[in-house]
Amino acid sequence: MPLPHRVSDLSAFDLLLSVAELGSIGAAARAHAITQPTASARLSGLERGLGIALLDRTARGSRLTRDGALVADWARTAVGAAAALDVGITSLRRTRESRVPVAASLTVAEYLLPHWLAALRPSAEGASVALTTGNSDDVAAAVLAGEARLGFVEGPDVPAGLTAATVGRDTLTVIVRPGHRWARRRSGITADELAATALVSRERGSGTRRALERALRRGTDRPLEEPLLELSSTTAIKAAVAEGVGPAVLSSLAVAAELAAGTLIRVPVVALDLTRELRVVHPAGQALTGTPRTLAAIARRSASLDDPAG
Amino acid sequence: MPLPHRVSDLSAFDLLLSVAELGSIGAAARAHAITQPTASARLSGLERGLGIALLDRTARGSRLTRDGALVADWARTAVGAAAALDVGITSLRRTRESRVPVAASLTVAEYLLPHWLAALRPSAEGASVALTTGNSDDVAAAVLAGEARLGFVEGPDVPAGLTAATVGRDTLTVIVRPGHRWARRRSGITADELAATALVSRERGSGTRRALERALRRGTDRPLEEPLLELSSTTAIKAAVAEGVGPAVLSSLAVAAELAAGTLIRVPVVALDLTRELRVVHPAGQALTGTPRTLAAIARRSASLDDPAG
DNA sequence: GCAGGGGCATAGGCCCAGTCTATGGACGCA
């Protein structure tokens, strides 16, 4: 289902956020390098299109209405996601500018790196990043070969020759669709049960599947059941689980949104450690400087994300 | 800073997602009710604008390139946020259609309800929701008065005359900027320390501030220090903390993105329960039916979100 | 080997959405 027309262009919402911040339509117009009548027309067009009064206009400026504040809060999320998309795109772009080569595993590149790059931008004027992705082995090889100044890997092993620091923790999560018999097991399932169940799975050799196999070897003697269905993308797996094909195991980062929405249900697994470390790596015996140093620091300080303490 | 032009229009990215899902540009064009040449031009324009090859075009269809898959993953997040914005807007809209009146506290309305409404949409054909917001007392009053069929409240009290079920847990979170002396206290601070520190705070009477005062009364004898600065919006508080004005206490839902990016640091508080329940309420002795029943079920099943077990 | 079909790109023409400049009205303040 395509995105509704009224939200597909975020620029009017972005303008609304500027009005909220700056206090007047004219000031927001200047911030966006358009004229005041254009901004005024865009905003009244937005209100008309949505059927909601967003602004209280006075001779001393404009403020958000109650509904407008709520719309602005929702819009801030969407605009933020678009900004993350933009920094990601910038890092992927092949140009001739001097850029710092960085390699990252797919999980990190997809869910974490854009936010770190956004945090990096103000500090390193113009210094941007050239991103390449691969599995953790590819990343380690790229850093060792000097093709990347910094790498982000997942999994239990720290490759030889590299210095590593933990920047986060990723938890493999058992998911089922609402109504599945496991969904009511608040106390969780056992490692044996999990191993004995055919799952919707990634193809053999994927990092997630390897991590699950390794974790289960430590938790049960039972061999992992053959997959119910093999799919090549996280998205396809989520769709299959939601349609009731069967349970699956995915990264907690990949399913956070669906869990919050309640379209997928998380099933705890008792007495089984399903976490894996996400690490930043760089060549051993070689101090980090400049942009890579800053980026590593940003990544490291966000490591408290999954702290269990409340 | 305005959103970069290349990401402000999400429709081309949305089209890209359809190509990824359906396997061909023509099929995606049909799904979006545009012609194939239009879709083709939009996509090649997108690739030109980004400077990244997104699609492998063959005579048997089109597939994402490696970079294209990453861009599509990032874009999915942005398009999802825009879709959440859309369902929120729909629920806010004043029209004459028959709609189910629902009231929600601001925290729930801002961070959770759009996702629940999105999950509701496919099940209840056309049956939509008319949302009003307020503090928890307002919501309870609206439900008791029959102005809302369902309400979402936060805080420890279940109002008399209402039946309640927990749908989530919100944790008040102490945040500081990176580099603050508390940021290195991995073991956390004490309730006494927190009470003795002047904070950047919401205005007196806000739900978050009241919840903090109540929690501290249970954890320490020390009275809460007067605020360092009072601001009226969560966003303004986050900005002040990031600029180093001082620590603040906000809902974990409000700061999740900043914590993930590392622009704000979370400080644990030892031996102090800072969680509060989020509940769905409806008139006691009156069974839920129809859309309110479905919506309540969706909200309830997402309650495992904050489960500490890993 | 050849015809047919699915898939994509290009060409050309049309139309409307969005932008600008110029101006006027409302409100608050000195």
Place this chain on the structure above:
DNA sequence: TGCGTCCATAGACTGGGCCTATGCCCCTGC
């Protein structure tokens, strides 16, 4: 009362985007 600030309206212009029509490529099946 007069001025400054802020916003809305009017009118003209431009260009981006969409459509139809068409051509090329590649695979497949007869």
